[in-house]
Amino acid sequence: MKQSWTIPAWAAVLILLMGGTGGPEVVLAEDQPRAETPSATPGAGYPPAPGGMIRRGEQGIEGTSLEDLLLEKGVLTMDDWIRIKAEEERRVSERAIVAEFTGSPRWYERIMMYGYGMFRYNPILSQTAPLTDYHDASIGANTGFFFRRIRWVVTGQVSDHVAFFIQPDLATNIAGNPYVLSMRDAYGDWMFDKAREFRLRVGLQRVACSFDNWQASRVRMAIDRADATNSCQQSERDTGISFMWTPKIVQYRYKQMLDYMYGPGDYGVFWIGVYNGQGASAGEANADKHVGMRLSWPLELPGGRLMEVGMNAMHGMFNVSMGTAAATTTLFSFNESRNTQSRNYLDERLNWYVYYPPQPWGFIGEFSMGKGPEREQDGIVRVRSLHGGYAQLHYQWKYSDTALANFYTRWQTYYGGIKFLTGAPSDRGMQEVETGIAWQPDPQWEFTVAYSYMHRPNTSLTNLSTVTMPGSQFIADANLIRMQVIWFWN
Numbered sequence: 001m002k003q004s005w006t007i008p009a010w011a012a013v014l015i016l017l018m019g020g021t022g023g024p025e026v027v028l029a030e031d032q033p034r035a036e037t038p039s040a041t042p043g044a045g046y047p048p049a050p051g052g053m054i055r056r057g058e059q060g061i062e063g064t065s066l067e068d069l070l071l072e073k074g075v076l077t078m079d080d081w082i083r084i085k086a087e088e089e090r091r092v093s094e095r096a097i098v099a100e101f102t103g104s105p106r107w108y109e110r111i112m113m114y115g116y117g118m119f120r121y122n123p124i125l126s127q128t129a130p131l132t133d134y135h136d137a138s139i140g141a142n143t144g145f146f147f148r149r150i151r152w153v154v155t156g157q158v159s160d161h162v163a164f165f166i167q168p169d170l171a172t173n174i175a176g177n178p179y180v181l182s183m184r185d186a187y188g189d190w191m192f193d194k195a196r197e198f199r200l201r202v203g204l205q206r207v208a209c210s211f212d213n214w215q216a217s218r219v220r221m222a223i224d225r226a227d228a229t230n231s232c233q234q235s236e237r238d239t240g241i242s243f244m245w246t247p248k249i250v251q252y253r254y255k256q257m258l259d260y261m262y263g264p265g266d267y268g269v270f271w272i273g274v275y276n277g278q279g280a281s282a283g284e285a286n287a288d289k290h291v292g293m294r295l296s297w298p299l300e301l302p303g304g305r306l307m308e309v310g311m312n313a314m315h316g317m318f319n320v321s322m323g324t325a326a327a328t329t330t331l332f333s334f335n336e337s338r339n340t341q342s343r344n345y346l347d348e349r350l351n352w353y354v355y356y357p358p359q360p361w362g363f364i365g366e367f368s369m370g371k372g373p374e375r376e377q378d379g380i381v382r383v384r385s386l387h388g389g390y391a392q393l394h395y396q397w398k399y400s401d402t403a404l405a406n407f408y409t410r411w412q413t414y415y416g417g418i419k420f421l422t423g424a425p426s427d428r429g430m431q432e433v434e435t436g437i438a439w440q441p442d443p444q445w446e447f448t449v450a451y452s453y454m455h456r457p458n459t460s461l462t463n464l465s466t467v468t469m470p471g472s473q474f475i476a477d478a479n480l481i482r483m484q485v486i487w488f489w490n
Contacts, residue, residue, distance in 0.1 A: 111156035114490040116218050117171075118149040120483065127478035134421055134459045135224035137173045139480070147171040147178065148484075149217060153185075163189040172281075182281060184237065196251065199244045199268070206267070207240070207275055208292035208312040209233045210366055211353040212390075214264040221262070221394055221406050221438050223450055223482050227414040227427055228368050228388030232314065232349050233279065234420040238290070240275025244268030253298040257306055261357030269296055277316040277347070279420050286344050290316030308355045318347035320373045320381055323422040325467045331460050332470055333381045333423035345373035346383050347419065358396035358406060365391045373424040374417025379470025381424045386416025402442050409435040421459055425473060430456040436482070448484040453477075 067084065070076040076084075122139050124131065133139040138146035150170035157163040165185050172182035187203025206214060210229035213236040230236070246254070246268050257263025270293075276283065277290030296310030322340040323332030335343040349370035356362045367389035374384040390412035398404040415428045436450025455477050462471030 110158050111154065113152065113154050114488075115152040116149070116486055116488045117147065117151075118217065119485045119487075120146045120148050120223075122146075122480055122482050125479040125481060127476050129474040129476040130458055130461050131454065131456070131476040131478045132458050132460050133224070133454070133456070134418055135230070137178070151184065151218075160194055161191045163191065165189075184235065184280065195248055197246055197248060199246075201242045201244065201273075204237055204239045204280065205242060205273075206236050207233055207238050207242075207273055207290075208271060208294040208314055209236065209349065210312055210351045210368060211264070211308070211310065211355055211364065212366060214267055214294075215262070216264060218486060218488070219262045219264075221408045221436075221448075222392065222410050222434055223436070223448065223452075223484055226366070226388075226390040226410075226412040227418075227430055227432075227456075228386075228390065228412065228416070229351065229366055231414065231416060231418050231420075231427065232351075232368065234282070235280035237280035238275040238277060239280075240273055240289070242271060242273030242275075245270045250298060253300065253306055257298060257308065257357060261306065261359070261362075263298075263308070263355075263357065267294065267296070270294070271296075278319060282420075285319035285342070286317055288317035288344070290314055290347070305359050306357060308353075310353055312351040312353075313349065315348040317344045318373060318419050319344050320419060320424045321422050322381065325465075325470075327464070327466050329461050329464060329471065331375075331423045331425055331458075331462050331473065332465070333375045333379050333425075334470060335381055338380070343381070345381070345419070345424075347372050349386075358394050360396045360398070361393075362395075363391070363393050365389070372417055373419045374428070375424050375426045375470075375473070377472060379465075379472075381417075384417065386414075388412070388414030388416065404440050406438040406440075407436075408438070409433070418459055423470075425459040426457055427459065428457070429475075430454075432456070434482075444488050446484075446486040446488075448482075448486075450482045450484075452480045452482055454480065 067076065067081060071078070071081050120136065120138060121143070122136060123143055124139070131139060136146070136148065138144060148171065151167055152170065153165070153167045155163070155165045165187055167183075167185035169182050169184045171178060172180045174180040174182070183204060185204055187201050187205045190200040190202075192198040192200070209232035212225045212229040213233060224230075244267060246266050250269050251266060254263060254266040258265045272291075272293045274289050274291055277288070278285050292312070292314040294310065294312045296308060298306050298308045301307055319342050320333075320335075321342050322335060323330070325332055325340050332340060334340060349368055349372070351366060351368040353364070353366040355364050367387070369385075369387040371383055371385055373381050374386070375381050376384070390410055392408055392410035394406055394408040396404055396406050410433070412432050414430050417424045418427050432452060432454050434450050434452040436448055438446055438448040440446045455475070458474040458476060462473055465471035
């Protein structure tokens with residue numbers, strides 16, 4: 001529609017465009033490229049974003065003193081004032097989604113850093129057998145203080161079509177050393193269009209398994225990911241190439257869920273990728289490549305509430321490390337030929353999920369099924385069917401402008417193997433109930449206290465074995481108090 005604007009009105013718009021308002025901060029997923037304008041200023045009066053995520057500094061449609069003065073003097077009509085503010089809000093929102101902060105010739109203004117640390121203590125109240133949890137190396141015989149993650153992100157959009165994301169972890173446990181530097185993400189994005197609807201991603205990145213795996217650790221309520229979903233891929237990532245498509249309207253919804261509702265961010269309505277398939281910290285071990293796909297849609301319900309539904313699928317061949325045969329309690333396995341040489345196994349999964357964010361009540365439900373390698377009672381690894389999932393109910397109490405508490409209860413179960421652990425140990429029949437409170441006194445700190453009841457096979461130890469007969473896995477029932485502190489810097 002052609003608009004009839006007065007000359008003074010255009011002058012007011014020009015003043016606004018030249019510096020009347022600050023730019024927004026860009027907020028994407030934990031492992032999504034993001035950049036910000038150096039003139040960005042945080043918005044005042046907004047509640048804190050869940051998980052300590054940065055909130056963009058939009059100013060809404062409140063008038064500035066200049067606009068109010070022009071309106072009071074009759075230079076601007078009310079219609080002109082509303083049109084100016086509507087155009088300003090549209091422009092701010094466009095910049096926040098598209099991240100078009102590429103005009104500065106100074107590279108350090110197109111690149112930013114942020115990160116967080118995750119500190120834990122997991123006292124075991126009781127157990128019926130030696131307990132391990134492959135998610136958390138501090139759960140076991142010698143419970144102690146433990147850094148689960150220390151992440152430092154360097155990211156930016158360096159041109160209209162190129163963005164990058166690098167995320168090392170300073171607290172990876174390798175061979176008993178809990179502070180080994182490892183890479184968690186390292187990729188570049190090629191945006192085919194300025195609206196970022198079509199993207200090509202190349203490098204070490206998240207791959208399609210489940211909503212649980214797309215969601216960043218720093219915004220998840222439960223202490224660890226569920227076994228049925230996380231056993232799909234070691235560290236949720238692998239090295240490969242992927243393509244994503246996200247329509248513009250969906251970009252807005254993904255961003256709203258990320259800012260306020262613990263959403264994972266924009267990984268596309270449609271995602272398809274080809275990757276090695278052996279895990280984030282492992283190179284290719286066979287000539288086969290894994291193929292994964294994701295379909296997702298964030299629904300807008302009556303009253304403006306959002307809900308995301310979707311599915312993930314993957315297929316490939318996985319190379320299992322059998323371990324070393326010895327008279328010991330360290331878990332190892334044989335392949336079908338009754339030796340400890342590695343062997344390739346069928347690896348395929350199909351996953352469905354629904355996510356209703358805390359508004360203030362919410363829930364998550366996921367179910368996965370497929371086939372994969374699993375250690376059986378005779379110690380031989382075979383391809384077996386697998387299935388499992390979890391259900392979580394949560395409630396958010398926002399008791400001030402800068403503080404909130406999340407209450408959650410999650411039940412999970414899994415019948416399958418853990419393919420990426422030595423010997424592909426069985427996790428069949430595991431059950432867990434976890435209930436806790438995640439308290440954020442301000443956006444930079446989160447304190448979680450939870451109670452967990454676990455029934456799970458030990459994934460690293462067995463009863464005494466021989467060089468010709470692997471031992472059988474312990475089955476443990478345990479009660480734990482789990483405590484976690486996360487600090488964020490942005």
